[in-house]
Amino acid sequence: MPTMLGQNQYGKAENRVVRITREGSTHHIKDLNVSVALSGDMEDVHRSGSNANVLPTDTTKNTVFAFAKKYGIESAERFGIHLARHFVTSQEPVHRARVRIEEYAWDRIATSDAHRRERGEHSFVRRGQETRLAQVTYDGERWEVVSGLKDLTVLNSTDSEFHGFLKDGYTTLEETRDRVLATSVTARWRFGWTGDGQAMPDWETSYGRTKRHLLRAFAETYSLSLQQTMYRMGARVIEHGEEVDEVRLSLPNSHHFQVDLEPFGLDNDSADGAVYFAADRPYGLIEATILRDGCEALIPADLTNL
């Protein structure tokens, strides 16, 4: 037979699990989208269709919902660890489990004091800003946890320049000393934690700090190029978070073009601000890995498919 099987994985994707916990009349909510991918002794099922080594994806789905009840959802990362350990340790043919999770944040809806006293707090509004990400991989020996976020849209209305670049016969772009810099942040960061013997990071605290430093590095960097801003974002996360060894960033340069209003007798370049056309496509796409000195790069290069 002239073909052979390479890397393969399977599981149930996008299990939408919502967990409510009740402290009296005060409720809490966790809202996840969980995808499981298992690998192992799977040569047979690909060759002959024998499912003897295949735990059905339906079973992985059931396990996700059952574990949400059994262990609760302290954090997406912790929940992923429970699941990955279970699949690898309970089924011999499964050698590796990867659990990917999206998390959607909710805020409480402010209600009247009277209503809160009488009925408690159990009303939520989706925050709607970034989507939080977590990925847990386990092969029976070593853990890899990569957290992240996507769709965090940010904009600096000044303190961004772009000049001194290479020019060739296809270059028409003019240099600029003041432009809008806008992007939608996709980020992944890998933790140094790899083993059950080590102290586990506080995933919730780490996430809040990482997001805050991504935002502040974006805002506080006087930018000569989006690459420079991106590097500062990754480096700042590592500098302020000893638990993080590697950061991968994918930043579209969401172009805001200053509109030429001269044909209409209007000066769009005055000191009181300007009007911009926010373009969709094409856009610049800037991507890099930033590493703690001496650490290895393990996050794949392409976080999006473009």
Next chain:
Amino acid sequence: MPTMLGQNQYGKAENRVVRITREGSTHHIKDLNVSVALSGDMEDVHRSGSNANVLPTDTTKNTVFAFAKKYGIESAERFGIHLARHFVTSQEPVHRARVRIEEYAWDRIATSDAHRRERGEHSFVRRGQETRLAQVTYDGERWEVVSGLKDLTVLNSTDSEFHGFLKDGYTTLEETRDRVLATSVTARWRFGWTGDGQAMPDWETSYGRTKRHLLRAFAETYSLSLQQTMYRMGARVIEHGEEVDEVRLSLPNSHHFQVDLEPFGLDNDSADGAVYFAADRPYGLIEATILRDGCEALIPADLTNL
């Protein structure tokens, strides 16, 4: 000729205009998506292709960007009024203009005191919750302003029942005394203001108050049906906002099914909360108009295409 022309309109849709204003080193941002639709003496262009009465959609686009500079964007509604008045009063063949606007909210990124002192405030993060909507229609005599929002996702984890409903041969649903009630609010509300002689509402204040009451009515209504909750949402907006005459709501019933965990020896119905499967499709879709007594219903019934 056996055919005739009915209602028609044309214009440039989805002009993505971003307006930055500067107060020293403190910047402000308005971020809109503006769609213009014009109607009038357009028989000829449909019949013969004569464009003598057609202001190009490219011109309507230019006008949107020029007006953002010329008049600023105090509010989406005010901006729409400037545009609609211009098209109807400046071009004789144009008898009616409708301007639809989506608005995206931005928050400031918190930066260090030192950075703020030295460099000012000009960094923003997209809030990402609901999208604000505004629609202004003008026919040269009468104004109609309809504001709204979409994609405001809310959830009550208790205080919702559903029972006592009609049953027929296709009914298998069980009655329930405690369920999750979740929806994604699409709302439009029409203002009583119709003329230049009347005092114009404060559009920004009105929007904030309306959103707040939609949220609170959702949270504070003990619900026997989503229709009842919906009616309270619309009625509360009218009761607390004398500027609003009509509210149209479209509420998908985003089903959260309590998962049966008994096969796994788990009780998912206990006092400390439960685990739910958040379903995508199908979903209930509940829609209604709520009117101030004596007012006419003018908002079209279908806000979505389903």
Next chain:
Amino acid sequence: MPTMLGQNQYGKAENRVVRITREGSTHHIKDLNVSVALSGDMEDVHRSGSNANVLPTDTTKNTVFAFAKKYGIESAERFGIHLARHFVTSQEPVHRARVRIEEYAWDRIATSDAHRRERGEHSFVRRGQETRLAQVTYDGERWEVVSGLKDLTVLNSTDSEFHGFLKDGYTTLEETRDRVLATSVTARWRFGWTGDGQAMPDWETSYGRTKRHLLRAFAETYSLSLQQTMYRMGARVIEHGEEVDEVRLSLPNSHHFQVDLEPFGLDNDSADGAVYFAADRPYGLIEATILRDGCEALIPADLTNL
């Protein structure tokens, strides 16, 4: 109480029903997305939450699946008629039913003769072109059937001009005698058929003919404006289909800008064709109703939300 209830409707939306029929080893497939909206005596449920007049949306879902088995799916329109009649005639509080259907077309996958002989034909590939639409409304007396399609993307690479238009202080567009004309057709057409006493149109034949004439009118009209092309599309459907009384079209003008390649020493205007930038936003949006002489316009003006 100072508020009153206006138009309202409810039901289960987006029931994804797939019906396989078997003629021996030859299978056939119908793939629909069905949304039901019911209206009637619903004051109570909105005011007090009493569900005594409410047939659960879950029941409407069950009915959709049961009817797909019971009556089959000869056509989307016919299936909608079965459903609408059932809801209005079987439940007294329901006075009006509207069934909206999307249909996805499938082609057979070509297999070997041997396989076809031995195993039959039961493999399909989604065609993926336009989505077919059908809407059936019944109030116990009168039927309204509106069919349609969306996402039918078409392009003429010549035979389109645009000049002689109105100019004002915001006009910068240059006239053109040769441009690309591209759009994505959204269309609805209403049938004259309104009653059980009349002969019912052949819905499948009518759909094929209508789509064919929309395409041919787009292709064969030498265009001086998109409005002219649009009118011909609607008129041609009516001229060739005696069963159709009204057509509503919504056509984005999907701009293809001829790229200026002069800075690179290239002539992009030569006789052998040109290179275009296909823009996303903004776009022109051109909409109209075309009517058979003497018929009333009943299809709402806005088929999209822009």
Next chain:
Amino acid sequence: MPTMLGQNQYGKAENRVVRITREGSTHHIKDLNVSVALSGDMEDVHRSGSNANVLPTDTTKNTVFAFAKKYGIESAERFGIHLARHFVTSQEPVHRARVRIEEYAWDRIATSDAHRRERGEHSFVRRGQETRLAQVTYDGERWEVVSGLKDLTVLNSTDSEFHGFLKDGYTTLEETRDRVLATSVTARWRFGWTGDGQAMPDWETSYGRTKRHLLRAFAETYSLSLQQTMYRMGARVIEHGEEVDEVRLSLPNSHHFQVDLEPFGLDNDSADGAVYFAADRPYGLIEATILRDGCEALIPADLTNL
């Protein structure tokens, strides 16, 4: 400084280029979405913001449009080769270029003989089935070409079983001897061609053959598991295409649940076919690499982000 720079790349993404060529009054169309990613001596721009080694993404965009005119678009792969070679050979700091392309297929609109004779053929309708993919990577020495497709939705209405699988305490799925098997194919295949000295494959012919064999392997495999079907799809491409060394497939198991209609007195399991509920989420996700014997796996494992 405690951080270091890892893999990085940048360029202009999603350049929407449409190329019309004219043979007299017969026109041809190529419709691409082109994304460029460049890597090389980029330490400085990340560290200090110096753009001395940075060819602007705006220039990469201009080059895409200029090359579409200069070289035409014989195939997406050939076009990508022109672009990648240019960036690597013309700019010393650029060491590697990767060009990713989506291609959208168009069919001719059938027009009358008279129209065709008089006006020619220049009207197109988007085919709308799968999106074709091509990726070309060049580092100055070696070429890697990976072609592919996405969103090819297929369904077998019988000849699929699933049984004999692993069971644990979370398994509730029943075994089945006859089910619907449906998926939406995402595929990438890598060519053996790596160098200018070798004869280049005929990219257009190869694409057509590969798609045909993916479809036929799906249709003609009697399936005991989706893994088995997937393996046959990849193996068949390699068996029938000597130019292909590696295939990566990502197949969601798009569940079609046979609806229980017994509560309504209907037998949904009869010989004349059944009614199914087509579910959205969750879904199985089955992925594998299939290799020509002795070849190395180079396509990354995750084609989607789930």
